[in-house]
Amino acid sequence: MEFLRPTTWADALDARAGHPDALPIQGGTDVMVELNFDVRRPAALLDLGRVAGLTRWEESDGRLRVGAGVPYARLITELGDRLPGLAQASRTVGSPQIRNRGTVGGNLGAASPAGDAHPPLLAGGAEIEVESAARGVRMIPAAEFYTGVKRSALEPDELIRAFWTDPAPGPQYFSKIGTRNAMVIAVCSFALALDPGNARVGTGIGSAGPTPLRADEAEDYLAAELDWAGRGPLPDAVARRFGELVAGAARPIDDVRGTAAYRRHAVAVLARRTLTWAWNDYTGAAGRRAS
Amino acid sequence: MRVNLTVNGSPATVDDVWEGESLLYVLRERMGLPGSKNACEQGECGSCTVYLDGVPACACLVAAGQAEGREVRTVEGLAEGDRLDAVQEAFVEAGAVQCGFCTPGLVVQSHDLIERVPDPSDAEIREALAGNLCRCTGYEKIMDAVRLAARRKATR
Numbered sequence: 001m002e003f004l005r006p007t008t009w010a011d012a013l014d015a016r017a018g019h020p021d022a023l024p025i026q027g028g029t030d031v032m033v034e035l036n037f038d039v040r041r042p043a044a045l046l047d048l049g050r051v052a053g054l055t056r057w058e059e060s061d062g063r064l065r066v067g068a069g070v071p072y073a074r075l076i077t078e079l080g081d082r083l084p085g086l087a088q089a090s091r092t093v094g095s096p097q098i099r100n101r102g103t104v105g106g107n108l109g110a111a112s113p114a115g116d117a118h119p120p121l122l123a124g125g126a127e128i129e130v131e132s133a134a135r136g137v138r139m140i141p142a143a144e145f146y147t148g149v150k151r152s153a154l155e156p157d158e159l160i161r162a163f164w165t166d167p168a169p170g171p172q173y174f175s176k177i178g179t180r181n182a183m184v185i186a187v188c189s190f191a192l193a194l195d196p197g198n199a200r201v202g203t204g205i206g207s208a209g210p211t212p213l214r215a216d217e218a219e220d221y222l223a224a225e226l227d228w229a230g231r232g233p234l235p236d237a238v239a240r241r242f243g244e245l246v247a248g249a250a251r252p253i254d255d256v257r258g259t260a261a262y263r264r265h266a267v268a269v270l271a272r273r274t275l276t277w278a279w280n281d282y283t284g285a286a287g288r289r290a291s
Numbered sequence: 292m293r294v295n296l297t298v299n300g301s302p303a304t305v306d307d308v309w310e311g312e313s314l315l316y317v318l319r320e321r322m323g324l325p326g327s328k329n330a331c332e333q334g335e336c337g338s339c340t341v342y343l344d345g346v347p348a349c350a351c352l353v354a355a356g357q358a359e360g361r362e363v364r365t366v367e368g369l370a371e372g373d374r375l376d377a378v379q380e381a382f383v384e385a386g387a388v389q390c391g392f393c394t395p396g397l398v399v400q401s402h403d404l405i406e407r408v409p410d411p412s413d414a415e416i417r418e419a420l421a422g423n424l425c426r427c428t429g430y431e432k433i434m435d436a437v438r439l440a441a442r443r444k445a446t447r
Binding site: 002032041045049096097100101181182 | 292309310311313332333334335337340346347348349351352353354356357359400418419421422423
């Protein structure tokens with residue numbers, strides 16, 4: 001095995017091009033498990049932990065560009081106000097030790113349908129910035145990034161550099177089902193983002209399909225039904241219908257963590273619940289807030 | 292490959308490291324530092340928690356090569372000579388040790404918590420230790436130990 005450790009982005013892209021069978025490693029919280037358990041024996045590890053710039057984020061022209069190597073712990077403390085949905089999802093990742101190392105870049109690279117970062121990226125309309133030495137930069141909308149179970153639109157000679165997303169234009173929530181609060185892979189999860197200025201709704205379903213999914217029909221339905229201008233109360237029937245449409249968009253399977261029927265039921269509950277929190281925030285109504 | 296790193300304040304050079312092995316393996320098997328425990332090898336149990344450049348991490352999930360040029364502080368590096376750190380003292384006094392396998396990870400993680408939050412609430416202690424499993428389930432004594440350590444550190 002080779003261990004490649006570029007320190008510049010250009011060198012990282014060259015290393016990627018020269019070693020298509022290398023496995024990129026960022027925080028190591030997924031990759032090292034596979035190595036420790038002999039699930040994978042890549043010809044080389046491509047360590048991105050030393051590449052300057054990957055651990056930085058910046059805001060320019062009203063958009064956020066977050067480096068692929070920013071760990072979850074920093075997303076929570078530094079971007080919790082601008083990206084509350086992603087920060088909530090980040091808080092549910094593993095444990096403090098895992099959040100200190102794990103990154104959204106790594107989550108995207110692994111492209112597990114259960115990855116916690118995916119639903120808020122989908123709901124917020126994020127774009128993934130990837131690059132190859134040969135063809136330069138590509139911007140991939142999150143909704144087009146996930147192509148199958150642990151498969152993504154990333155080409156073998158490309159690396160994930162950053163994700164771009166707008167600072168939250170309205171309430172954002174994430175909720176996740178697991179057997180306990182810490183150290184669980186999601187049984188299923190859901191993210192919601194409201195954009196009141198444009199009367200738009202964003203959704204992301206996690207761990208209830210072969211890939212993270214958007215619930216397009218549910219988004220359109222809710223955007224049309226919500227009383228954006230009047231900030232009126234949320235009709236119970238609307239919340240229920242929204243939940244049904246989200247459940248209808250899920251494509252879950254039975255596995256060790258839960259059954260398809262349970263997941264379908266649970267994502268409807270999570271959709272209703274996150275919608276209630278978000279709408280209460282928007283209308284200033286009293287009600288339970290997610291912590 | 293060769294890995295150069297600083298462990299508990301001393302520069303070290305380790306040779307013949309396999310590219311796919313973990314920092315935990317380097318510490319335990321190549322450097323003779325068995326304090327960090329090898330239990331789950333998947334980041335679930337926290338027994339191998341060490342400081343990596345001052346930030347707690349599971350050593351089993353850090354590739355050895357990722358530690359090149361970094362500073363590692365293990366449970367062996369908390370005491371000053373024969374004088375135990377307040378967290379270590381408190382674990383002994385509170386009886387927060389049963390089989391002892393989880394203890395080094397809990398001590399390092401608790402040490403970090405009290406450095407960052409000198410007077411942690413019970414909720415903060417539970418959250419900080421959520422990734423450290425004690426299969427003897429001695430959690431109440433561990434809570435006692437962290438509270439005691441925080442009080443001790445405040446008066447030192």
